[in-house]
Amino acid sequence: MNVAIIGLGLIGGSMARSLKAHQLAESIIGVDQSETHRQRALELGLVDAVDTLENVIREVEVIVLATPVDGIGRLLPDVLDRVDRQVIFDVGSTKSEIVKACANHPKRGRFVACHPMAGTEFSGPDAAVLNLFEGKYCVICDAEKSDRDALECVEKIFTGIGMHLLHQDAEVHDMHAAYVSHVSHVSSIALALTVLNKEKSEEEIFRLASGGFRSTVRLAKSNPKTWVPIFRQNRAPLLDVLDEHITVLSSFRTALIKGDFGAIDQMMTKANKIKSILK
Amino acid sequence: MNVAIIGLGLIGGSMARSLKAHQLAESIIGVDQSETHRQRALELGLVDAVDTLENVIREVEVIVLATPVDGIGRLLPDVLDRVDRQVIFDVGSTKSEIVKACANHPKRGRFVACHPMAGTEFSGPDAAVLNLFEGKYCVICDAEKSDRDALECVEKIFTGIGMHLLHQDAEVHDMHAAYVSHVSHVSSIALALTVLNKEKSEEEIFRLASGGFRSTVRLAKSNPKTWVPIFRQNRAPLLDVLDEHITVLSSFRTALIKGDFGAIDQMMTKANKIKSILK
CATH class of the missing domain: 1.10.3660.10 (6-phosphogluconate dehydrogenase C-terminal like domain)
Incomplete structure (x- = not known):
């Protein structure tokens, strides 16, 4: 499975480390606005390559949105416009605004709204750590709005990196x-x-x-x-x-x-x- | 040197462990209002014996007041009444009320007001840990009110358990x-x-x-x-x-x-x- 991670900070970078360690991704392509972050993510071996958002969508099966939550809400409709059968999930700390941003999109089903509840006070690619998610809880919101295969794919990823799953309404x-x-x-x-x-x-x-x-x-x-x-x-x-x-x-x-x-x-x-x- | 520790909780118990580990006390006698704490301090090997406050004063060279700060202010004048050349120091988190409680006592010089700045959220003898004080700061207040030999004795103890010393006015x-x-x-x-x-x-x-x-x-x-x-x-x-x-x-x-x-x-x-x- 090829994965794109959009946003190579603490959470995106830690996700990259976890996916590799648990052999859940064959290759990981990183996307980040910051040239410094892209360079550092390559140096640290978090990603195998870096590219633009436009390019990566066609090259992967799974797209992880790991930017700040305002970026997730902004990027999501664009990404959905471009996907076919790919699976998209996010890792943002808020969920209502994000699910609203794609509520009426014809491809809504390809997106799974997630919050892996883990973090540290540090940021950027250098803050990425391998076991950030292990043993912690991941909340999946409004799961009924996601396609069955997309949901199963995402649940497999989160349980694969050692997280417990919870389902909740986004507002709750x-x-x-x-x-x-x-x-x-x-x-x-x-x-x-x-x-x-x-x-x-x-x-x-x-x-x-x-x-x-x-x-x-x-x-x-x-x-x-x-x-x-x-x-x-x-x-x-x-x-x-x-x-x-x-x-x-x-x-x-x-x-x-x-x-x-x-x-x-x-x-x-x-x-x-x-x-x-x-x- | 024989030491009495009054109050066998987190701070008193950790002090006992530190004094023993750094060979700064030949014997430690514990005093505590709680029978459970006295028993547990003996079981944990924090103290060599337990006794009453009245008895221990005559048996030791150094008396450590490690009760809650209200207890320190209450006990201090009584303890000063009974000492001759013994050294008394406290380990309370406040200093003004404690130095006021003994300000006019004829034996004021035997007391050194101290705050070893270290702690955890736990309490009681079971919370006592060996390296609580190491590398941390100990504030000694109003040192000019203490006898020179008492001050030197206390400074030797705190540097001996690995603390950095600071001098400050109690109100500051x-x-x-x-x-x-x-x-x-x-x-x-x-x-x-x-x-x-x-x-x-x-x-x-x-x-x-x-x-x-x-x-x-x-x-x-x-x-x-x-x-x-x-x-x-x-x-x-x-x-x-x-x-x-x-x-x-x-x-x-x-x-x-x-x-x-x-x-x-x-x-x-x-x-x-x-x-x-x-x-």
Whole structure:
């Protein structure tokens, strides 16, 4: 099977490594707007060749859309226009806008909307790692809109690289993603800005990072090119959970002002419940 | 040298392991209010014996106060009343209230106020790990109030277990600790509560945790018995930085409502600066 990967960053590059390691692709052709990324993907052996999107569509059986989510929505109708029996799937962190972008396309069935739930704070081809997806969950959205053979092909790929499969409605997926993953990114970004605004000594930040700041702020290192489009596409459910987050922080602040440490103890004891969910 | 460790949790227990591994203590006697902790500390070999606070003071040269910070402030005057030439140091995350608690004590010089900046989200004797302190920073506060021999003894212990030493005024220390470490804990606790409030499916939380939630929420697993007293003792600087944190989150929210993704990109790009500080 020949595969084209459009977008040779953390996710696209890691997908390339996984497909090769699990012998799921004979050859992988990479597409990326950035000359540097194309060159680096070749040097790292992520792909066997690089080419333009127009050219690769005719040369492969499977096309993976691994650009930022705004790019996926933009590219998808064009790619569908050009395909015949090829299978297309994406790996974006939002799903509603992407399935809307191709909802009425006559070739809709060739596309499978996917979100392999895995990542790191790093980006670009150098961030690609082999076992990024192993043991993690891949959500497939609105599977009934995909052709049976396309769906089976994609499910085989994701189980082949070691992922567990889940099926969800695109809007339900986006709500869950906002409620857990996307709000964590906003919280971490806001923490980084808070500490950079208040703590003028970079040396103090470095020294104090062993007190837990390092892990809490990890996601603030994430690439804005990836994340701003996610926030844009998932605006409504993100606003909903962000309001809750600000409300919780304000309650903590009120308890601190009042000196109501019983309330703070209760909040912390409740937060500790996360221990039983995430061992 | 015989050492007494008062409080056999994560920090006291790890200190016991470090002192033994670096041959800095001939014998370690443990003191803890909890019978379970005393028993477990013996079973784990953290301490050679357990005893009451009253008894151990006469049997050791060095006394380590490793209870929650409210306990340190309460015990310190009593311990100072009973010592002669022994050295006492603490390992609490706040310093101003603790140095105030002994400011006018005739034996003030025997006490050295310390904060070895290291920790995990776990607690109790079972959380004790050998290399917790290695390569991390230990802040010694108001060192000029300590007797020269006491200070030298404590500095030798901390450098002996592999820590870098810093000297700071207690209030300056507390401000920095609030600005970086303590606000990270509040942010993480609030994120846990937010997600628990909004996401009713524990299974979804578990599945989505690979999207960064796991690390961002890690500190929410911390023990309220340790942390509520820290928040209480460091209330003013914590409120200061918490206000900033809520302001930053509110700006993000406003930009999201307005659809001003240029502003969100700018915030994220600025937050990315943390990459150059924490590699």
